[in-house]
Amino acid sequence: MDVDLELGMNISCKELRVLLLQEFRLGHKTTEATSNICSTMSKDALFIRTAQDWFNWFKNDNFELDDLPRAGRPLEVDxxxxxxxxxxxxxxxxxxxxxxxxxxxxxxxxxxxxxxxxxxxxxxxxHELSPLQLQHRVDACMKLLTSHRNYQWLRNHITGDEKWVLHVNHTRKRQ
The missing domain is CATH 1.10.10 (Arc Repressor Mutant, subunit A)
Structure with missing residues (x-):
């Protein structure tokens, strides 16, 4: 995930973490590090709470800057x-x-x-019909229109999304 900067530059989370690690190694406090990074990049480049979390990781000798895999349900399926x-x-x-x-x-x-x-x-x-399915529907509609041109049954029907339904059918329910 990239953080957009007011200067028109993009900085990745990993690059931001490298800057935080540099500030940590220089012995700066969390607020000072956040202020330094935000004054250089943009005022919304980094939140103090994020810097505090990363400084706690660094204090525990955890210098892994990449995002680690998380527990939970997978977002990908076969x-x-x-x-x-x-x-x-x-x-x-x-x-x-x-x-x-x-x-x-x-x-x-x-x-x-x-x-x-x-x-x-x-x-x-x-969602999409194949060309053969579309042609079958066109053929069926043309056949109905030409064979029953003078018959009044068509006035009692309305067409909907991919179905023919009797207009007076009050008992039809969704499954």
Missing amino acids: MDVLKQLAEEDPRLTTRCLAERLGCSHATVETHLRELGKMWKCGVWIP
């Missing part, structure tokens, strides 16, 4: 396994998929959207 699970049973919820993959449901939802899947009527479906 996309092939996720795709296979979603296609085998498209009615699985994100929480169920997350339980099987060992990650959070938000992560699963994000990756399903990356795969082009959308949640519709209780099923994960491909």
